Amino acid sequence: MSEHFDxxxxxxxxxxxxxxxxxxxxxxxxxNDNLFKQxxxxxxxxxxxxxxxxxxxxxxxxxFSIPFLLTTGLAGYLSDRLGKRGIIVLCxxxxxxxxxxxxxxxxxxxRTGSLTMLYVVLFFxxxxxxxxxxxxxxxxxxxxxxxxxxxxxxFIMMTTFLAIIFGTVVAGMLLEYFPNRLWVASTAxxxxxxxxxxxxxxxxxxxxxxxxxxxxxxxxxxxxxxxxMLRIDKPLLAAxxxxxxxxxxxxxxxxxVNVLGKIALEIGDKWTSVLTGVIGVGIALGCVLGGLxxxxxxxxxxxxxxxxxxxxxxxxxxxxxSGDMAKLKNExxxxxxxxxxxxAAQWLGYWGSLxxxxxxxxxxxxxxxxxxxxxxxxxxxGKKGRMIxxxxxxxxxxxxxxxxxxxxxxxxxxxxxxxxxxxxLFVASLTLPIVLFYHPRNEELGT
Numbered sequence: 001m002s003e004h005f006d007x008x009x010x011x012x013x014x015x016x017x018x019x020x021x022x023x024x025x026x027x028x029x030x031x032n033d034n035l036f037k038q039x040x041x042x043x044x045x046x047x048x049x050x051x052x053x054x055x056x057x058x059x060x061x062x063x064f065s066i067p068f069l070l071t072t073g074l075a076g077y078l079s080d081r082l083g084k085r086g087i088i089v090l091c092x093x094x095x096x097x098x099x100x101x102x103x104x105x106x107x108x109x110x111r112t113g114s115l116t117m118l119y120v121v122l123f124f125x126x127x128x129x130x131x132x133x134x135x136x137x138x139x140x141x142x143x144x145x146x147x148x149x150x151x152x153x154x155f156i157m158m159t160t161f162l163a164i165i166f167g168t169v170v171a172g173m174l175l176e177y178f179p180n181r182l183w184v185a186s187t188a189x190x191x192x193x194x195x196x197x198x199x200x201x202x203x204x205x206x207x208x209x210x211x212x213x214x215x216x217x218x219x220x221x222x223x224x225x226x227x228x229m230l231r232i233d234k235p236l237l238a239a240x241x242x243x244x245x246x247x248x249x250x251x252x253x254x255x256x257v258n259v260l261g262k263i264a265l266e267i268g269d270k271w272t273s274v275l276t277g278v279i280g281v282g283i284a285l286g287c288v289l290g291g292l293x294x295x296x297x298x299x300x301x302x303x304x305x306x307x308x309x310x311x312x313x314x315x316x317x318x319x320x321x322s323g324d325m326a327k328l329k330n331e332x333x334x335x336x337x338x339x340x341x342x343x344a345a346q347w348l349g350y351w352g353s354l355x356x357x358x359x360x361x362x363x364x365x366x367x368x369x370x371x372x373x374x375x376x377x378x379x380x381x382g383k384k385g386r387m388i389x390x391x392x393x394x395x396x397x398x399x400x401x402x403x404x405x406x407x408x409x410x411x412x413x414x415x416x417x418x419x420x421x422x423x424x425l426f427v428a429s430l431t432l433p434i435v436l437f438y439h440p441r442n443e444e445l446g447t
Contacts, residue, residue, distance in 0.1 A: 013148045021202025022143075025092065026136055028196035030160045033129055034167030035063060036102060038076030038276070039182075040118050040119050041255065042269050043109070045262055061251060062403035063119050067127035068396035073220045076134040076389020081215075083208040084142065087135040092197035094128045099193045103186030112183050116432040130396070134389040141376050141384055142206055150298075153372050154291015158284040159366065165280035168254075172273025174205055209384065217427055222390055226383065230390075235440055236378050242303075242438050243371050243392040247354030249310075249366065251281070251426050257357070259410075260317075264420040278305055278354055282361020289362070298374045298443040306367025307435045313360035314428035319347040320419040321351065346421040374443065
């Protein structure tokens, strides 16, 4: 039977077994998502590197994001109606099934070279993650003290992006060292899903937030009462819009980095995944810093600092190399035999891009924590799960648009023969409105 309790009587955050169970579950879920997704993204541009076809990453990201839009509304309704802990456990069991299907898809790819089945599995992985999202974030304000939310979100977002680092880097390593044995990657994905399922059992049972909630057609999208709340609560609506824009940008950056590494820098899967993983290191650091600086309030100063920092880093990444600089890097690359120093199409090159990507990640983490805490804590208790569902829908609308937008801009860059780093300039231009116009006030949290 589910329990109902006063959150003020709970143990301190880092002594709470339920919090650790949720953290470990989220870590392995994010690891698996990014390991599997990065494998497919890298396979999707292998033909591009061989000049055989156009960049297919936008298509892959679109297939990954669409199921979030289809499932998140229903997941939010079920998490408030039936209880979030049960949804979490069921989602982890479903992950085992999806990853097992991924093993079959890898076998088909190894035999035929077709990515079609892998894309189908990627779609279902997105659906499973879509169901998981409202429960995993919606349960935090129900099972933790309000004052612990900034630290809890900072920690969970830190471990999430550490998982992104490891998942992204391990994907590159697997393709580098086991290019003809993709069953190794499949075994890893299934094993990780099993461990995540076991850790989810440590999350404490809580009573459903709104057991009397009736299903209506609007539950599949944005329910009527949620639309009314957002119309009245302008700061919450603005945060929702900015969150969607943020994930639109975040959806484009990893693909841009993958192309920078594999096509422009020509450094292979392993070193390209390191580039992407460095962003995750920075995000993890930024999330921890954001949680610590926030204390017991929603500190929107971090949003302003983060957005400005992201803008500057993106502009630096977009600068192409001059002729003299390209020649110098080419000579240094040949002399030292290090990856990326020979690149003539981007000013920073491989080693120069690493610290900028680290900073980009740090500013991203600082930006994300206050938005996350604000949208968790602002709605009343009976609407938190559905608010997280609405947030996830908005975020994945942003990510879906990012896939289509990335594909269109990629074709434009290729048609105009612009440097691949130009993609970062487009992302920077989309960041500018947030820097100029989004300046909300800080908010205190309860005890």
